[in-house]
Amino acid sequence: MNPLNGVAALGRGTIGAVRSTGTLTLFALNGLSHLLRPPFYGRAFLRALIDIGFFSLPVVALTAVFTGMVLALQSSTGLSRFSAGSAIASLVVLSVTRELGPVLAALMVAGRVGAAMAAEIGTMRVTDQIDALATLSTNPMKFLVAPRLLAGLVALPFLVLVADVLGVLGGTIIATVKLGFSVHTYLENTINFVQTGDVLSGLAKAAMFGFLIALLGCYHGYRSKGGAQGVGAATTAAVVSASVLILAFDYVLTELFFGQ
Amino acid sequence: MSTPKIRVRGLRKAFGDKQVLDGIDFDLMAGTSLVVIGGSGSGKSVLIKCILGLIEPDAGSIHIDGHDILRAPRDAREAARARIGMLFQNGALFDSLSVWENVAFGLLARHKATRADARARADDVLGQVGLAPSVGDLSPAELSGGMQKRVALARAIAAQPDILFFDEPTTGLDPIMGAVIDGLIVDCVKRLGSTAIAITHDMASARRIGDRAAMLFKGKVVWIGDASALMESGNAMVDQFTHGRREGPIQMELRR
Numbered sequence: 395m396n397p398l399n400g401v402a403a404l405g406r407g408t409i410g411a412v413r414s415t416g417t418l419t420l421f422a423l424n425g426l427s428h429l430l431r432p433p434f435y436g437r438a439f440l441r442a443l444i445d446i447g448f449f450s451l452p453v454v455a456l457t458a459v460f461t462g463m464v465l466a467l468q469s470s471t472g473l474s475r476f477s478a479g480s481a482i483a484s485l486v487v488l489s490v491t492r493e494l495g496p497v498l499a500a501l502m503v504a505g506r507v508g509a510a511m512a513a514e515i516g517t518m519r520v521t522d523q524i525d526a527l528a529t530l531s532t533n534p535m536k537f538l539v540a541p542r543l544l545a546g547l548v549a550l551p552f553l554v555l556v557a558d559v560l561g562v563l564g565g566t567i568i569a570t571v572k573l574g575f576s577v578h579t580y581l582e583n584t585i586n587f588v589q590t591g592d593v594l595s596g597l598a599k600a601a602m603f604g605f606l607i608a609l610l611g612c613y614h615g616y617r618s619k620g621g622a623q624g625v626g627a628a629t630t631a632a633v634v635s636a637s638v639l640i641l642a643f644d645y646v647l648t649e650l651f652f653g654q
Numbered sequence: 655m656s657t658p659k660i661r662v663r664g665l666r667k668a669f670g671d672k673q674v675l676d677g678i679d680f681d682l683m684a685g686t687s688l689v690v691i692g693g694s695g696s697g698k699s700v701l702i703k704c705i706l707g708l709i710e711p712d713a714g715s716i717h718i719d720g721h722d723i724l725r726a727p728r729d730a731r732e733a734a735r736a737r738i739g740m741l742f743q744n745g746a747l748f749d750s751l752s753v754w755e756n757v758a759f760g761l762l763a764r765h766k767a768t769r770a771d772a773r774a775r776a777d778d779v780l781g782q783v784g785l786a787p788s789v790g791d792l793s794p795a796e797l798s799g800g801m802q803k804r805v806a807l808a809r810a811i812a813a814q815p816d817i818l819f820f821d822e823p824t825t826g827l828d829p830i831m832g833a834v835i836d837g838l839i840v841d842c843v844k845r846l847g848s849t850a851i852a853i854t855h856d857m858a859s860a861r862r863i864g865d866r867a868a869m870l871f872k873g874k875v876v877w878i879g880d881a882s883a884l885m886e887s888g889n890a891m892v893d894q895f896t897h898g899r900r901e902g903p904i905q906m907e908l909r910r
């Protein structure tokens with residue numbers, strides 16, 4: 395085998411990655427620009443908002459409660475050798491608000507909503523419904539993409555706020571029922587440790603993640619081709635790429651907010 | 655001589671190294687209807703998608719009412735396209751909306767009507783294609799194929815466009831329903847005084863709908879003439895196609 399094949403493949407891969415980053419960025423800017431120019435589709439926005447914000451509540455809530463419980467349990471076995479119960483409260487609330495709340499909620503929503511968006515828009519693409527929109531004086535980017543981007547941006551911070559509260563609740567349950575701390579002390583410790591910045595940074599991350607989920611769902615759906623198989627591929631691509639980008643942006647944003 | 659409603663010159667489009675349209679020329683006068691025939695994959699759908707602006711052609715010009723819409727500013731292009739109604743090959747109904755919202759979509763999108771007015775208008779248009787107002791509350795998935803075609807037809811004519819495109823309006827329907835749809839199309843075109851292009855594989859349908867007929871082969875218009883002359887055109891390719899013969903100048907590329 396020619397050793398240059400490997401180099402060529404690497405080059406092709408790099409060029410491909412740069413090109414798809416470019417088209418994704420253009421797609422995002424195009425979608426966002428429609429949020430600034432009328433007409434605005436309030437109905438489509440509300441539908442997407444309810445779909446993301448309301449119907450994701452159960453899965454996000456369960457994830458948050460169990461995460462809080464596990465964190466409390468783990469820290470009790472790991473930390474109690476060194477420090478008092480206050481450490482548990484602080485560890486739970488900081489982990490949940492800064493990291494696990496936004497990241498886990500976003501990953502769950504990516505699996506649920508990102509996939510559904512890619513499937514819906516992808517089906518519309520392969521059945522000519524997107525072309526039909528254009529023939530009925532409706533810009534598909536404005537009608538399908540822009541409302542979803544905005545809904546993702548708005549709904550995720552709300553979900554994460556709920557996740558923060560329920561995560562702390564999960565921690566409280568374990569700390570009081572299993573580890574024997576008083577509710578009052580535990581919550582007092584929690585309040586003392588958490589700062590507005592912790593919560594706000596988590597919400598800012600959530601907004602970014604929500605935008606990414608909607609963006610990749612729409613992007614892969616919009617570009618899908620080739621019938622049911624193409625829509626399936628778009629759905630998978632939407633979830634995988636959103637999940638990877640969520641983790642990558644989590645690092646970038648953490649560096650931005652907390653890095654020295 | 656007056657300017658044609660639609661004038662297409664030298665239209666070319668390739669996907670990859672596949673030349674789908676290879677210099678299409680035709681004129682269509684206002685108020686007449688043209689049927690386009692041609693083998694599967696000969697680029698019929700691509701041709702009307704180019705005129706609709708859904709596909710960007712590689713070369714050539716498309717004039718509507720004498721205006722070159724490929725080179726016009728965006729507003730003018732959109733205005734020209736807003737006057738075209740399109741019935742897609744597979745209906746392309748919005749499955750997240752009810753039937754009446756589908757029919758009234760163009761009216762609501764242009765803010766030309768309140769929802770109540772749009773509903774009334776949708777019921778009216780549904781009546782024109784022989785569907786009861788109660789059908790308006792169903793979702794497209796609850797309809798049979800023939801009903802979906804009729805709803806798609808209603809959506810195409812709802813805004814009273816002066817140009818109408820029909821992509822295989824009767825494919826997959828029983829012969830009676832096919833004749834009914836053809837009748838509806840002729841009625842609509844007559845009533846609106848529209849200029850129409852219809853793609854079809856059905857020769858009976860072609861003679862019912864069209865004033866003129868054109869045959870596409872290998873990306874070119876190989877024959878254009880009166881639809882009534884379709885069966886005895888004297889063109890070997892058209893003859894083979896209309897009579898469905900296996901032997902003839904057209905060799906189906908079964909292997910690619």
Ligand SMILES: Nc1ncnc2c1ncn2[C@@H]1O[C@H](COP(=O)(O)OP(=O)(O)OP(=O)(O)O)[C@@H](O)[C@H]1O
Nearest residue numbers: 669672674692693694695696697698699700701743
């Ligand atoms: N978006 C596209 N990307 C790539 N190739 C395309 C695209 N649209 C059409 N083609 C190709 O162009 C050719 C013509 O397609 P078109 O849909 O116009 O055929 P048609 O004449 O309408 O056939 P049918 O009668 O089966 O509907 C086909 O070979 C098809 O594969």
Ligand SMILES: [Mg+2]
Nearest residue numbers: 698699743821
């Ligand atoms: Mg076709």
